[in-house]
Amino acid sequence: xQSVTQLDSQVPVFEEAPVELRCNxxxxxxxxxxxxxxxxxxxxxxxxxxxxxxTLVKGINGFEAEFNKSQTSFHLRKPSVHISDxxxxxxxxxxxxGNLIFGKGTKLSVKP
Amino acid sequence: DTGVSQDPRxxxxxxxxxxxxxxxxxxxHNRLYWYxxxxxxxxxxxxxxxxxxQLEKSRLLSDRFSAERPKGSFSTLEIQRTEQGDSAMYxxxxxxxxxxEQFFGPGTRLTVL
Numbered sequence: 544x545q546s547v548t549q550l551d552s553q554v555p556v557f558e559e560a561p562v563e564l565r566c567n568x569x570x571x572x573x574x575x576x577x578x579x580x581x582x583x584x585x586x587x588x589x590x591x592x593x594x595x596x597x598t599l600v601k602g603i604n605g606f607e608a609e610f611n612k613s614q615t616s617f618h619l620r621k622p623s624v625h626i627s628d629x630x631x632x633x634x635x636x637x638x639x640x641g642n643l644i645f646g647k648g649t650k651l652s653v654k655p
Numbered sequence: 656d657t658g659v660s661q662d663p664r665x666x667x668x669x670x671x672x673x674x675x676x677x678x679x680x681x682x683x684h685n686r687l688y689w690y691x692x693x694x695x696x697x698x699x700x701x702x703x704x705x706x707x708x709q710l711e712k713s714r715l716l717s718d719r720f721s722a723e724r725p726k727g728s729f730s731t732l733e734i735q736r737t738e739q740g741d742s743a744m745y746x747x748x749x750x751x752x753x754x755x756e757q758f759f760g761p762g763t764r765l766t767v768l
Contacts, residue, residue, distance in 0.1 A: 547697075579759075586659075587698070587746070587759040633697050641686060641750065642711060643757060645697030
């Protein structure tokens with residue numbers, strides 16, 4: 544069975560500082576990996592995805608993630624955060640059938 | 656707006672009542688998914704459709720839950736004899752295929768009193 548662990552439930556950070564949100568997954572087969580963002584009172588929006596190819600994936604809003612098969616990780620990074628990045632971030636994994644398995648989420652709080 | 660829409664956005668009901676939610680996917684998307692999200696948790700998969708066929712159901716989907724997607728367009732999720740534990744945000748998503756991005760609707764927040 545697949546599972547996703549987001550190691551930090553809350554991450555406070557100052558504006559313009561770098562941030563890393565950690566995600567580890569467990570699966571015995573090849574998977575596809577995703578990061579979604581959920582702003583307050585809004586639906587989930589895809590930030591980036593890894594399907595195959597380059598292990599460094601770039602997404603929207605300056606975010607990027609690196610797929611590390613040996614570490615079974617897919618950490619999300621941004622070199623300089625803005626107040627507007629305050630939101631909850633979800634890591635998700637799926638096999639070929641498409642239904643997503645989500646982590647519990649990480650609340651990113653960017654302070655001025 | 657051509658995104659995924661859900662109706663209603665909020666539903667308050669009394670324990671034991673039946674409720675039905677509707678999801679309208681992006682028009683060309685043949686896959687439609689239902690998820691449930693409770694406070695402090697990530698979304699949990701409930702079921703999905705490929706066109707009008709319901710292909711997989713999670714163990715979370717008890718026999719009080721039923722979902723349909725007639726004609727492969729909109730979908731409904733019905734909960735019969737609601738319980739307080741059914742209180743959650745119910746999310747719908749659609750995609751073009753299994754590897755594609757899933758586009759999520761705004762969700763229906765259910766509160767069972």
